[in-house]
Amino acid sequence: MESMLGKTHGLIHRGLKEIRGSLLMVDNVENVGYDEMVTVRAPDGTERMGRVLEVGRGKAVIQIFGGEMGLQVDSAINYTGSAFKIPLSNEFLGRIFNGVFQPIDDGPPIISSEMEDINGSPINPKARTYPNNFIQTGVSAIDGMLSLVRGQKLPIFSESGLPHNRLIAQIARQATVLGEKEEFAIVFSAMGLRHDEAEYFINEFRNSGALERSIIILNLADDPAIERLFTPRIALTAAEYVAFKLGMHVLVILSDMTNYAEVLRELSAAREEVPSRKGYPGYLYSDLASIYERAGVIKGMSGSLTQMPILTMPGGDIQHPIPDLSGYITEGQVFLDRDLYMRGVYPPINVLPSLSRLMRKGIGKGKTRDDHGDVADQLYGAYARGRQARDLSRIVGEVGLSEDEKLYLKFADNFETRFINQKEYENRTIEDSLGIAWKLLSILPEKGLTRIHEEYLEKFYSRTEVPTQTE
Amino acid sequence: MYTLYCLKELIKIVKSRTGKIRWISGSVVVGSGIKDIEMGEIVEVGKDRLIGEAIRVGSEEFTAQLYENATGVKPGEEIIGSGKRLVAELGVGLINNIIDGVGRPLDKIMEQTGAFITRGAKVNTLSREKKWHFKPAMNKNDVVGPGDVIGAVQEMPLLTHKIMVPPRIRGKLTQIKEGEYTVEDAVATIESDGQKVDLKLMQEWSIRIPRPFAPGGRLSLDDPLVTGQRVIDTFFPLPRGGTASIPGGFGTGKTVMLHQLAKWCAAQVIVYVGCGERGNEMCEVLSDFPELIDPRTKRPLMERTILIANTSNMPVAAREASIYLGVTIAEYYRDQGYDVALMADSTSRWAEALREISGRLEEMPAEGGYPAYLPDRVAEFYERAGRTKSLGKPEREGSVSIIGAVSPPGGDFNEPVTIHTLRFTGVFWALDRDLAYSRHFPAIHWLKSYSLYVDRLLGSRATSHSQYADKITNYWEEALHEDFGKLRGRALKILSESAEIESIARIMGESALPDDQRLILLESELIKEAFLRQFAFHEVDAFCEMDRQVALLHTLLNFYDKTSNLVDNGVPAERIKSLPQISKLERAKEDKSGIKGLQTLSEEIDVEIGKLKEEYGIA
Structure with missing residues (x-):
């Protein structure tokens, strides 16, 4: 704990008047700043961290981490004189930490004179470079239709029971920038994950050799919930250092943001704040933004920070405040669909509600292939029509469909089983993915492909190659 | 006070x-x-x-x-x-600038604090060093009053910045001189009641107070603000000085739509407020606009643009201020006699900032946790739009049009910010999630949106289009002289009929429909694909001129008239569906040859129809 808060102990103080859940009400407070970190020592000698939420008129409200059991009103409070900071050093690559950045892998503590406030500072929009470097994830649905670029924040909207962990591990394993050998450094921040899930990720990273260039920060389901407020910020502060000081390309995985938001609600309720939707505080949007907006590419700096947060939509509801507000901040979303998963499609990405806002400038001539944008656009249009035809065929039966609708239905089926569907260890290049896409588009008559420029139709479209099998 | x-x-x-x-x-x-x-x-x-x-x-x-x-x-x-008070610095040097919610230029902040914005940076909005060439329009001893233009500075190659006497100052000019000045130098001095006031290339104005215009100077809104976006100009037009709201859930294309409007709408000055939105989006504007060329003036778009960026991770209170700062700057250019368009993305973040501040003050919340005064604030903001006669001499008119994006939670329009915004805006462009999912952009839903100004605007527009007549052939002249409002009405009717037919087709299947209904489906599909759908990033389609919009719609409806005659006489709809000209019609909007290409296509269609007529023996 000392490594985190610095050795300079400040004021020691007794004056704890009331313990209300994780909030402490303290009297006779002087010379203490807002947002300052404290340590609270219980009579039995155990220490826990806390943070000043409110101060003034001789009083302070302190929020503590690590549980309030065993605290008494005469517990000693040590004010450290500064906000939560972590030491920065390249030694934290390859290490595993708990949710408040204490090593839990038997390695030495991180010591550095360079300490950084975990809240970070907003990137000046003027200093940003617009993200436009395509990342090949080897997953057709993402590369072809929801292209990820360096510096983007692209969350996975999932539900309990869907294979988001496998998908994110696959992306972490396969992600490369075309034409560059360099691999991504990975910062993995677990918030409220189960032990087996965390173990799965660590093993995945270890087996693929990614562990040496990873920083793993774990706040598991049975760790103090309130620490989760710090976990993603610690991860991002470390990631910013790796990206913008060490100049590496970093992929930050935040899992699961739903657990994070729930703790925020818990704290807000304890502070008796006016709730907004579903009991979440009115500042949930700003708070999530202070995490998501820390992705980006900065002019004159060689690294980049890409975020892939995972959030499980409670009840699969995309209109729930957490996915809803996230969607307003992030640059798109990858939407996992239970219906597809039940039909055996992996990864079960429903491309229609999914989106990558930064795709347009990351693909095309000189980045992926000239026809990429048109093809993606046409796939969307055709798949949407195919799904409509499928809905219709459930009512009138396939015989009631017009010839066109039958073709679109066939297209949609093939699209799901051949384009979206792939194996967990199958790494498709963007050429592969586009090749499959053209084969599928050949199911449709040429005059229906109005979203594709004629020059590409001439080059890639061949009706003769009508595929018949539906694997 | x-x-x-x-x-x-x-x-x-x-x-x-x-x-x-x-x-x-x-x-x-x-x-x-x-x-x-x-x-x-x-x-x-x-x-x-x-x-x-x-x-x-x-x-x-x-x-x-x-x-x-x-x-x-x-x-x-x-x-x-x-x-x-919190004031805006209004003066030369605002254009082509990006400032934060309280008016600090982001490049100056960057010089002070680096790539990350740390606290306490103190910077003025306008550069104190840069010198501008001031040309007087008045002479010594002239008596001047509020709003009078005393001279001008060429701020951008095509934008003359008029230097006005600040409101509430009146007197005699005791000195005024041409020359090079910084914004703090006195370019002229006014004496009144023994007090001397220096006039500079800059004035300050409290952002929460609307700037005054000539008494009784609110003008009626009957002049369209052409945006080059077909669904807007033709179906739901916005007047100069009008207000529009674009509500839509995430991913429905609010920001792209606002970018489109900022790029192509026919205003002379654009104020773009990024209020609580993404940093990368502001960065996109910063990198795109200097390279994009205004189709009207042939100059880079950045030369008419002011950006206010308060991204979602920047402090909340400044987000609240950024909206007022933007509208104050817009009013200042309006007072100079310009048409200004303000885009606010997104007003929901501003309302949330109000809510957050209200919550911290422990005020009693109303619906959705928002303060009870939310509707007042929304109304005050949108009422700052308008077309007005400016204070002072020479006589001039300007306008502020406000286009506000709204981000309703869950895409549900039945929430306080959307509801109150609809009450105080005249145009409603409803973004639809289903359209966005099938990548039909702009996802403005044709049956849910409205413009209260349609009748007034389309009337004037139809006449103004005769000015294009000399450029085009007789055929189009005839088309353009037809009442444009009627064309629009017919297109909307087809779209709403097809929505009904579709709901039947969803139960019975399309093949069970009679041929005339199938033709309506085909025609509405054509209108959607060939007219409503517009590619924001296509070199030709991004901006569609008014005469081309009219011509396109005319061609589409003409096609419907002729084919429905065929269907009435026994030609199966399936035959018409398989005409090769249909996909050509759908691509006509991207065609570089413009109206000429449309004409050729029309002739081609006539030939095909003639063949069908012959085949089925129709006179």
């Missing part, structure tokens, strides 16, 4: 006063010890001199809202009342 404020600003008689911080939580600070603090006065807090604004004043204590994060600020530290 208002006059007092002006005096303070101009003569600077009020000194700053110092008090003490009593209490802090979040970005709300309670202070004491400044008896005469005013509501809205700017305060500086703590040793870092963080900026805030007084939002509640009591006899002992006052509450201030900080524009920066309060981490580390301690009770007992100083709080300074500056004697000023």
Whole structure:
């Protein structure tokens, strides 16, 4: 704990008047700043961290981490004189930490004179470079239709029971920038994950050799919930250092943001704040933004920070405040669909509600292939029509469909089983993915492909190659 | 109090006063010890001199809202009342600039604090070093009043910045001279009642107070603001000085739509407020606009644009201020006689900022946790739009059009911010999630949207289009002289009929429909694909001129008239569906040859129809 808060102990103080859940009400407070970190020592000698939420008129409200059991009103409070900071050093690559950045892998503590406030500072929009470097994830649905670029924040909207962990591990394993050998450094921040899930990720990273260039920060389901407020910020502060000081390309995985938001609600309720939707505080949007907006590419700096947060939509509801507000901040979303998963499609990405806002400038001539944008656009249009035809065929039966609708239905089926569907260890290049896409588009008559420029139709479209099998 | 404020600003008689911080939580600070603090006065807090604004004043204590994060600020530290309100610096050098929500240029902040914005940066909006060439339009000893144009500065190659006498100042010019000046130099001096006031290339104005215009100077809204977006100009047009709202869930294309409007709408000055949105989006505007060329003036779009960026991770209170700062700047250019368009993305974030501040003040919440005064604030903001006659000489008219994006939670329009915005705006462009999912952009839903100005605007537009007549052939002349409003009405009718037919087709299947209904489906599909759908990033389609919009719609409806005649006479709809000209019609909007290409296509269609007529023996 000392490594985190610095050795300079400040004021020691007794004056704890009331313990209300994780909030402490303290009297006779002087010379203490807002947002300052404290340590609270219980009579039995155990220490826990806390943070000043409110101060003034001789009083302070302190929020503590690590549980309030065993605290008494005469517990000693040590004010450290500064906000939560972590030491920065390249030694934290390859290490595993708990949710408040204490090593839990038997390695030495991180010591550095360079300490950084975990809240970070907003990137000046003027200093940003617009993200436009395509990342090949080897997953057709993402590369072809929801292209990820360096510096983007692209969350996975999932539900309990869907294979988001496998998908994110696959992306972490396969992600490369075309034409560059360099691999991504990975910062993995677990918030409220189960032990087996965390173990799965660590093993995945270890087996693929990614562990040496990873920083793993774990706040598991049975760790103090309130620490989760710090976990993603610690991860991002470390990631910013790796990206913008060490100049590496970093992929930050935040899992699961739903657990994070729930703790925020818990704290807000304890502070008796006016709730907004579903009991979440009115500042949930700003708070999530202070995490998501820390992705980006900065002019004159060689690294980049890409975020892939995972959030499980409670009840699969995309209109729930957490996915809803996230969607307003992030640059798109990858939407996992239970219906597809039940039909055996992996990864079960429903491309229609999914989106990558930064795709347009990351693909095309000189980045992926000239026809990429048109093809993606046409796939969307055709798949949407195919799904409509499928809905219709459930009512009138396939015989009631017009010839066109039958073709679109066939297209949609093939699209799901051949384009979206792939194996967990199958790494498709963007050429592969586009090749499959053209084969599928050949199911449709040429005059229906109005979203594709004629020059590409001439080059890639061949009706003769009508595929018949539906694997 | 208002006059007092002006005096303070101009003569600077009020000194700053110092008090003490009593209490802090979040970005709300309670202070004491400044008896005469005013509501809205700017305060500086703590040793870092963080900026805030007084939002509640009591006899002992006052509450201030900080524009920066309060981490580390301690009770007992100083709080300074500056004697000023939150003002916008209005003057030469605003255009082609990007500033934050309280008016600090982002490049100057970058010079001070690097790539990350840390606290306490103090920068003026306008450069104090840069010199501008001022050309007087008045002479010594002229008597001038509020709003009079005393001279001009060429701010951008095609934008003349008029230097006006600030409101409420009147007197005789005792000196005025051509030359090179910074914004702080006196370019002229006015004497009145023995007091001297220097006029500069800059004036200040409190952002929460609308700038005045000529008494009774509100003009009617009957002149369209052409945007080059077909669904807007043809179906739901916006007048100069009008207000529009674009509500839509995430991913429905609000931001792209606003970018499109900022790029192509026929205003002379654009104020784009990124309020609580993404940093990368502002970065996109910054990198795109200097390279895009205005189709009307052939100059880079950035030369008419002012950006205000307060991204979602920048302090909440500054988000609240950014909207007012934007509209104040817009009014200032309006007063010079320009048509200004303000885009606010997104007003929901602004409303949320109000909610957050209100919550910290422990005010009683109304619906959705928003303060009960939310509708007042929304109304006040949108009412700052309008087409007006400016104060002073020479006579001039300007307008501020406001286009506000709304981000309703869950895409559900039945929520306080959307509801109140709809009450106070005249045009409603409803973004639809299903359209967005099938990548039909702009996803403005043709049956849910409306414009209250349609009748007024389309009437005037139809006549104004005769000016294009000399450029085009007789055929089109005839088309353009037809009442454009009628064309629009027919297209809308087909679209709404097809929606009904579709709901039947969803149960029975399309093949069970009679042929005339199938033709309506085909035609509505054509209107959607060939007209409503518009590619924001296509070199030709991004901007569609008015005459081309009319011609396109005319061609589409003409096609319907002729084919429906065929169907009535027994030609199966399936035959018409398989005409090769249909996909050509769908691509006509991207065709570089423009109206000429459309004409050729029309002739081609006539030939095909003639063949079908022959085949089925129709006279």
